[in-house]
Amino acid sequence: MKRCRWVDETSELYIRYHDTEWGVPSYDDHYLFEMLLLESFQAGLSWITILKKREAFREAFDDFDVVKVSQYDETKISALMKNKDIIRNQLKIRAAVNNAKIFIQIQQEFDRFSNYIWSFTNGKIIYNENDELPATSPLSDTISVDLKQRGMKFVGSTIIYSYLQAIGIINDHETTCDFYKKN
Numbered sequence: 001m002k003r004c005r006w007v008d009e010t011s012e013l014y015i016r017y018h019d020t021e022w023g024v025p026s027y028d029d030h031y032l033f034e035m036l037l038l039e040s041f042q043a044g045l046s047w048i049t050i051l052k053k054r055e056a057f058r059e060a061f062d063d064f065d066v067v068k069v070s071q072y073d074e075t076k077i078s079a080l081m082k083n084k085d086i087i088r089n090q091l092k093i094r095a096a097v098n099n100a101k102i103f104i105q106i107q108q109e110f111d112r113f114s115n116y117i118w119s120f121t122n123g124k125i126i127y128n129e130n131d132e133l134p135a136t137s138p139l140s141d142t143i144s145v146d147l148k149q150r151g152m153k154f155v156g157s158t159i160i161y162s163y164l165q166a167i168g169i170i171n172d173h174e175t176t177c178d179f180y181k182k183n
């Protein structure tokens with residue numbers, strides 16, 4: 001099995017993520033919120049750090065229920081700040097609550113968040129054509145600006161590029177990877 005070069009083949013978690021999730025197109029708002037929350041916590045950290053904490057995040061953030069997260073109060077935020085199993089960054093925790101509120105507003109405007117996020121490519125998947133993967137692109141710039149204008153935090157272009165890869169709008173499997181253009 002040939003995989004993208006960034007995959008640490010000693011990590012079952014990383015292999016499973018690469019093989020079954022990364023680059024698979026998602027239209028499921030629950031998953032789209034989960035990944036947006038996780039990516040916003042990744043800022044400045046490695047993705048494997050987040051993947052290892054993913055189940056702790058799931059438990060701490062009510063299974064990534066966007067409505068519940070949007071209603072977190074100061075008591076809940078304090079409890080999250082004491083949770084050693086997640087990333088205890090107050091700005092990121094507050095951003096998650098704030099972003100949940102905006103996510104719901106987008107759902108109300110577009111019926112589903114999926115409709116909103118896929119509208120930027122008219123539903124098309126962007127495929128990697130060469131193996132020099134960028135950190136950002138004009139597409140991630142555009143979406144980042146739009147989300148920031150709507151009031152989201154920790155949604156810089158690099159985070160959004162990574163998010164678009166995760167949810168399959170950008171499919172960046174390398175040309176030598178067995179998963180290249182499989183979706």
Ligand SMILES: [Zn+2]
Nearest residue numbers: 004173177179
């Ligand atoms: Zn790959």
